[in-house]
Amino acid sequence: MQRIEKIIEQIGPLDKEAMKQARERQDFLTKPKGSLGVLEDVSIRVAGITGSPMPEIVDKVIVTMAGDHGTAKRGVSAFPQEVTAQMVYNFIRGGAGINVLARHAGARVVVVDMGVAADLEPGPALVNKKVNHGTKDMTEGPAMTREEAVRSITAGIEVVEEEMEKGADIIGTGDMGIGNTTPSSAITAVFTGRDVRAVTGRGTGVDDAALENKIAVIEESLKVNRPERSDPIDVLAKVGGFEIGGLAGVILAGAKNRVPVVIDGFISGAAALIATGLAPQSKDYLIAAHRSVESGHTIMLEHIGLTPLMDLNMRLGEGTGAALGISITEAAVKILREMATFADAGVSESE
Amino acid sequence: MQRIEKIIEQIGPLDKEAMKQARERQDFLTKPKGSLGVLEDVSIRVAGITGSPMPEIVDKVIVTMAGDHGTAKRGVSAFPQEVTAQMVYNFIRGGAGINVLARHAGARVVVVDMGVAADLEPGPALVNKKVNHGTKDMTEGPAMTREEAVRSITAGIEVVEEEMEKGADIIGTGDMGIGNTTPSSAITAVFTGRDVRAVTGRGTGVDDAALENKIAVIEESLKVNRPERSDPIDVLAKVGGFEIGGLAGVILAGAKNRVPVVIDGFISGAAALIATGLAPQSKDYLIAAHRSVESGHTIMLEHIGLTPLMDLNMRLGEGTGAALGISITEAAVKILREMATFADAGVSESE
Numbered sequence: 001m002q003r004i005e006k007i008i009e010q011i012g013p014l015d016k017e018a019m020k021q022a023r024e025r026q027d028f029l030t031k032p033k034g035s036l037g038v039l040e041d042v043s044i045r046v047a048g049i050t051g052s053p054m055p056e057i058v059d060k061v062i063v064t065m066a067g068d069h070g071t072a073k074r075g076v077s078a079f080p081q082e083v084t085a086q087m088v089y090n091f092i093r094g095g096a097g098i099n100v101l102a103r104h105a106g107a108r109v110v111v112v113d114m115g116v117a118a119d120l121e122p123g124p125a126l127v128n129k130k131v132n133h134g135t136k137d138m139t140e141g142p143a144m145t146r147e148e149a150v151r152s153i154t155a156g157i158e159v160v161e162e163e164m165e166k167g168a169d170i171i172g173t174g175d176m177g178i179g180n181t182t183p184s185s186a187i188t189a190v191f192t193g194r195d196v197r198a199v200t201g202r203g204t205g206v207d208d209a210a211l212e213n214k215i216a217v218i219e220e221s222l223k224v225n226r227p228e229r230s231d232p233i234d235v236l237a238k239v240g241g242f243e244i245g246g247l248a249g250v251i252l253a254g255a256k257n258r259v260p261v262v263i264d265g266f267i268s269g270a271a272a273l274i275a276t277g278l279a280p281q282s283k284d285y286l287i288a289a290h291r292s293v294e295s296g297h298t299i300m301l302e303h304i305g306l307t308p309l310m311d312l313n314m315r316l317g318e319g320t321g322a323a324l325g326i327s328i329t330e331a332a333v334k335i336l337r338e339m340a341t342f343a344d345a346g347v348s349e350s351e
Numbered sequence: 352m353q354r355i356e357k358i359i360e361q362i363g364p365l366d367k368e369a370m371k372q373a374r375e376r377q378d379f380l381t382k383p384k385g386s387l388g389v390l391e392d393v394s395i396r397v398a399g400i401t402g403s404p405m406p407e408i409v410d411k412v413i414v415t416m417a418g419d420h421g422t423a424k425r426g427v428s429a430f431p432q433e434v435t436a437q438m439v440y441n442f443i444r445g446g447a448g449i450n451v452l453a454r455h456a457g458a459r460v461v462v463v464d465m466g467v468a469a470d471l472e473p474g475p476a477l478v479n480k481k482v483n484h485g486t487k488d489m490t491e492g493p494a495m496t497r498e499e500a501v502r503s504i505t506a507g508i509e510v511v512e513e514e515m516e517k518g519a520d521i522i523g524t525g526d527m528g529i530g531n532t533t534p535s536s537a538i539t540a541v542f543t544g545r546d547v548r549a550v551t552g553r554g555t556g557v558d559d560a561a562l563e564n565k566i567a568v569i570e571e572s573l574k575v576n577r578p579e580r581s582d583p584i585d586v587l588a589k590v591g592g593f594e595i596g597g598l599a600g601v602i603l604a605g606a607k608n609r610v611p612v613v614i615d616g617f618i619s620g621a622a623a624l625i626a627t628g629l630a631p632q633s634k635d636y637l638i639a640a641h642r643s644v645e646s647g648h649t650i651m652l653e654h655i656g657l658t659p660l661m662d663l664n665m666r667l668g669e670g671t672g673a674a675l676g677i678s679i680t681e682a683a684v685k686i687l688r689e690m691a692t693f694a695d696a697g698v699s700e701s702e
Contacts, residue, residue: 030441031448032429032555036671037644037664078383078701086698090381095691097382103689104682204383204701293388310661312679313388320387327678328663331455338454340446347437350429350555 001150001233004252007157008279011255014048021053028341032350038309042287042332049260049285054337057260057330059167060107062319063159063250064091064098064174067115067243068134070143071221072179076214078204081134084178085118087318091176092125097316098174101323105330107172109319112159114152115242129155131242135183138221142238143183149237149245153274156249164257171254172289172326173247174319175267178204181294184270186218186239188296190227191273192303199296201266203315232277240274247271252278255285260329264322265292265315269300276304289325290314352501352584355603358508359630362606365399372404379692383701389660393638393683400611400636405688408681410518411458413670414510414601415442415449415525418594419468419485421494422572423530427565429555432485435529436469438669442527443476448667449525452674456681458523460670463510465503466593480506482593486534489572493589494534500588500596504625507600515608522605523640523677524598525670526618529555532645535621537569537590539647541578542624543654550647552617554666583628591625598622603629606636611680615673616643616666620651627655640676641665 022044027033034040046055066088072081090096091111094103102109112127113120117134120126131152135143144152160171181203188199196218202211218239225238236245248271254261255275263272263286276283288306291298293315301308309328314321342349373395378384385391397406417439423432441447442462445454453460463478464471468485471477482503486494495503511522532554539550547569553562569590576589587596599622605612606626614623614637627634639657642649644666652659660679665672693700 029448030438030446031667034556035665035667036448037666039663039665080699083699086696087381090691090696090698093691093696095381095689095696097380097387097686097690100685100689101682104678104685205385309663312390312660314386314390315388316382316386324679324682327455328675331452331675334451334455335448338446338451339448340441340444345437345441345444345446347441348431348434 003154003157007252007256011279011281013281014284015051018051018053019044019048022047022336025053025336029339030342030345030347036335039332039335042329043336046260046333050258055333056337057169057333059169060105060326061110061163061168062102062107062172062174062322063110063112064176064319065112065114065243065246066176067241068117069177069179069183069241070135070137071139071182071217074217075210076182076217077179078206079178081117081178084176085116085120087176088116088120096318097320098318098323101320105323105327107323107326110159110163112246114155114246127159135241138239139217139224142225143240144237146233146237149233152242152245153249156246157253160250160253168259170260170262170326170329171250172262172319172322173250173268174264174322175243175247175317177241177243180241180267182214182218183239183241183244184267185296186221187235187270187273188300189222190229190235191277192299194299199299201295232274236274244271248274251275251282255282260287261285262287262289262322262325262329264289264319265317266294266297267317269297272304273300287325287329290321354505354508358603358607362630362632364632365635366402369402369404370395370399373398373687376687380690381693381696381698387686390683390686393680394687397611397684401609406684407688408520408684410520411456411677412461412514412519413453413458413523413525413673414461414463415527415670416463416465416594416597417527418466418592420528420530420534420592421486421488422490422533422568425568426561427533427568428530429557430529432468432529435527436467436471438527439467439471447669448671449669449674452671456674456678458674458677461510461514463597465506465597478510486592489590490568490575493576494591495588497584497588500584503593503596504600507597508604511601511604519610521611521613521677521680522601523613523670523673524601524619525615525673526594526598526668528592528594531592531618533565533569534590534592534595535618536647537572538586538621538624539651540573541580541586542628543650545650550650552646583625587625595622599625602626602633606633611638612636613638613640613673613676613680615640615670616668617645617648618668620648623655624651638676638680641672
């Protein structure tokens with residue numbers, strides 16, 4: 001916990017002077033003022049995050065964290081639990097959606113075993129931070145111990161610190177874990193105070209009966225555990241997941257290291273609820289890539305205070321939305337660095 | 352006109368068999384069915400456009416067409432007319448927004464003089480299709496002759512035919528022309544039947560008084576010219592622009608050559624109204640990149656029957672939105688080509 005507290009202390013405010021300079025530069029570039037809309041806003045925020053009025057994004061990293069869930073056996077997902085491990089191998093071989101979209105965005109994918117139920121084959125392409133072999137069934141008690149919750153966040157911090165040494169300029173978050181929309185909905189219900197039903201969707205695509213069961217499972221978990229909203233570690237321990245805790249650590253360490261953290265969909269959003277619960281100022285370092293189909297996603301983003309860049313009707317996870325969001329963020333930053341000014345280009349300004 | 356009619360005759364329907372195969376393949380890929388949302392839809396449409404169930408996008412081209420407008424002297428823009436020519440030089444030197452975003456998307460920019468009021472320096476980076484030195488003031492009569500309208504569309508067709516020989520796999524549209532939201536609003540009012548006020552926005556950023564003047568200019572143009580909705584060439588001639596006609600030709604030729612045409616914002620949308628007015632089946636070849644801030648854009652897209660990929664509060668034109676849209680379209684197609692199937696990856700399917 002000391003490591004987490006130390007990271008939180010080191011998350012400072014955005015650099016207002018860099019933002020001011022970036023905003024001024026945007027107004028000198030050869031375009032009507034404000035005409036690149038969200039791209040201008042993003043470039044200014046990245047200036048504030050990095051402390052540079054002309055930031056550069058070269059090394060792009062997507063951290064995709066995998067974990068299993070005790071509640072998966074309660075019929076909350078359309079897929080069997082073994083798929084988590086199978087998909088981790090798919091990530092390593094480069095055949096999954098995140099691999100395709102990360103290559104398209106020119107980003108590296110760092111695959112992390114945070115708590116897959118199976119023993120995965122070790123290899124250079126898999127970061128082993130396994131906290132346990134899946135969480136416990138949270139309808140019967142806490143998903144994990146408080147110590148495991150702390151360890152999962154710390155593991156996420158460690159992963160980012162390692163990537164910072166390699167030169168990461170931007171970090172995307174991604175997840176894999178059969179059943180993990182269930183804890184994510186539970187976390188959303190706790191932090192936003194909304195009804196479980198309002199924040200629970202179909203995940204991988206369950207039918208009406210399975211959706212009702214999923215809502216009942218989440219309600220039961222909250223009743224049994226009574227997570228305390230003012231104590232995000234308690235929420236994570238009681239109704240969370242190892243990959244969710246890991247991603248919360250990724251967000252905190254990204255903010256501490258002053259790199260933009262592009263968050264993916266619903267599971268990354270649950271991690272952001274934990275992270276911003278622990279360190280409200282970390283919100284300023286987050287860029288929400290897209291609005292997920294998952295019904296609770298809009299509610300959680302509004303609670304955090306984020307507006308997503310895109311709405312492409314996606315709900316895959318893995319960091320697929322983050323990959324597209326990284327590309328948009330890079331485009332925004334390139335506008336600031338590469339466009340000619342009115343003076344440079346000899347173009348007349350508005351009258 | 353014969354050339355245009357011949358192109359229109361050759362625009363066939365989408366390839367239903369290729370679309371069926373692409374849809375089936377999407378369902379075998381290692382992800383919950385439908386979970387990549389719009390990316391899946393786009394990949395299936397590109398299959399239908401190209402006639403290939405596994406299409407590939409390598410050579411990406413953005414055609415940015417420039418033209419001047421007689422009504423510019425009526426105070427409809429925040430910028431002086433000389434900026435059109437100045438920006439063409441900025442495009443050629445690579446310093447404009449479109450250059451930055453096209454480089455980001457890995458696309459070439461083809462800059463075309465369709466009717467800039469100045470005599471531009473010839474050079475290998477500028478395609479000269481100048482129909483005239485700017486249109487006439489459409490409040491006093493037709494913006495151009497019917498023959499010029501036909502010539503502008505034909506020029507757009509010629510540009511695409513030249514790019515197809517170089518191997519273009521996808522075409523984006525872009526525009527430059529001080530004052531060109533004015534004819535675009537006029538065209539939108541004609542085709543949609545909506546009030547001028549409802550389809551007229553601030554363009555480069557005019558104030559309230561200038562907006563009222565702009566609306567009056569458009570109303571006057573429509574009253575003086577009485578463009579005939581059932582005759583798109585008449586509409587183009589009376590209240591259009593050379594770059595708008597050129598882009599209509601780009602759309603028709605793209606559709607005839609079975610490549611996806613990614614349309615940018617409001618001016619490209621006006622070109623799409625002309626093109627789909629002439630050839631309704633060309634609509635299926637269009638991908639709307641983004642929703643522009645310009646108030647009439649949503650109305651025109653609904654009229655054509657297109658849903659934009661993104662909404663990034665942009666209003667620059669030049670093809671900047673198209674560049675981002677091309678990147679999303681390429682990502683969609685890569686999903687289809689590069690993702691592993693459940694069988695390939697040894698991943699269990701949903702229960």
